Amino acid sequence: MQIRHIFNSQTKTVHHAAGILIVSALFSRVLGMARDWLLAKNLGAGPDLDVYFAVFRIPDFLYHVIISGGIVVAFLPIFSDFFSKDKNEAWKFASNALNIFLLFLVVFSLVLFIFAPAMVKLITPGFTSAQLDQTILLTRIMLLSPIFFGISSIFSGILQYFHRFLVYSFAPILYNFGIILGILFLFPSFGLTGIIYGVLLGAFMHFMIQLPAAISCGFKYKPIFNLGGKGIKQVFILMIPRTLGVAGSQINLMVMTSIASTLAVGSISIFNLAQNLQNIPIGIIGVSFAVAVFAPLSRSFADGAKKEFLKDFSSTFRQVVYIIFPFSFLIFILRNQIVEIILKHGAFSQASADLASASLGLFCLGIWAISLSPLLSRAFFAFKNTKIPAVTVFLTVTINIILSFYFIRILNSEGFLYNALRGIFKLEGINDLRVLGLPLAFAVSGIFQFILLMFFLYKKMGNFNLRDIRSSAIKVIIASFIAAAFSYFSFYYISSAYLKAIIGILVGLSVYFFASHLLKSPEAKAIKSRVVALFIKNKTAWRE
DSSP, X not given: OHHHHHHTOOOOSHHHHHHHHHHHHHHHHHHHHHXXXXXXXXXXXXXXXXXXXXXXXXXXXXXXXXXXXXXXXXXXXXXXXXXXXXXXXXXXXXXXXXXXXXXXXXXXXXXXXXXXHHHXXXXXXXXXXXXXXXXXXXXXXXXXXXXXXXXXXXXXXXXXXXXXXXXXXXXXXXXXXXXXXIIIIIHHHHTHHHHHHHHHHHXXXXXXXXXXXXHHTTOOOOOOOOTTSTTHHHHXXXXXXXXXXXXXXXXXXXXXXXXXXXXXXXXXXXXXXXXXXXXXXXXXXXXXXXXXXXXXXXXXXXXXXXXXXXXXXXXXXXXXXXHHHHHXXXXXXXXXXXXXXXXXXXXXXXXXXXXXXXXXXXXXXXXXXXXXXXXXXXHHHHTTOOHHHHHHHHHHHHHHHHHHHHHHHHTTSOSHHHHHHHHHTTOXXXXXXXXXHHHHHHHXXXXXXXXXXXXXXXXXXXXXXXXXXXXXXXXXXXXXXXXXXXXHHHTTTOOOHHHHXXXXXXXXXXXXXXXXXXXXXXXXXXXXXXHHHHHHHHHHHHHO
């Protein structure tokens, strides 16, 4: 009964929801690092790991376009409207949406199964025939995962509406756990196929963990299938622009995979592993806050409460800024230690580690912007505008692809950029730096996307406390510079990567909080007030 009560507990505020999501995202990312550690150790940055990452491109395309790009952002606002007016109609809409999207996913998966050979050849033109055959086979097996995720996404929307963020937060943890089980127990017997079986196990657990909680919220499955049903047309209207936008992002990743497959062997692996490390703070901070505030923003818009909408948005924006900037700086300073601890094991060579470290350093240029983009996009989704984010994504993808080709071309021979990157990241022993063009293009285009979203949001909403945001951001950037400098010099004479990372993080975060407090950052004051209040509360409870 106690476990059931915990899993069905509701969060009362955005801060509480964000806190739960941050902790769970942190745990999920730790598992993700363990997953990448095992992959790097067993496969190295070579042809097999290149195949592993390439296998995700087509299933991920289906997942992101139909599920995260469509169902996730379109279902919740419509469900919120229904539930505020008629609970029974809301549950009918949920069942109908589940059945319709499940059928679509099955049909799309079958189509992609048939055309997998042609698509894989298009995505990985630099692969050998053996790599192509293996990628096609594993891609077809992987096409089961979007079906599990599609079912899971409907339940995720329900749990977010009812503030059941705790059980919702366990889903990605179980997904990574499934992949780790595949690497540990199935890979020795089945090779890469065993790892893909682990991915499918993780996707299945992602769905199953949310089902009981959704039922406890009131969901009852009904065999309804009505394309003209209430709310379905509106869902598709919202989905189409967003789906096109996400399709652009996925096409972008496919193009980058295609480019990387024509570079040195292991380039796909290096790019993806470094991007996974970049995604740790983005997922923990940017996505967690965006998901936590999405339901309140949708509810505020549905209720016509503009002041509450602006208050939640501005507050969340400033909190993400306060947290993400110091982490961006610290990751850049500690990039070598991070790669050495997580990736440089077993079959992963020193040259691969150096390139992965440099790639991570370049990704750091845009971490702050990419972390804020999910919040900006969800502000548009909350008032049912998916067109602007979609247009922004297409413009961003276009810039990214152009820059990728441009940077790779100029990094093919010695020049200013080649020598600059070689000197900054100390890559004297490595001649082929072309893979670094991909993370550099990704970071620059990520900043471009953030600027576009801010511009369009200002045009749409007017002033959303920009003066407070600007003032807070300036203080945060100054404090982050100071913290990064102290962090770097704190471990300068230490040889152990583990000690460097621990000392660098502790010193950096301590100096950052102290500096931001001296600069009178409102977020620092708020954190201090919460810690003091929590201490007083615990002290009083202990005395009683």
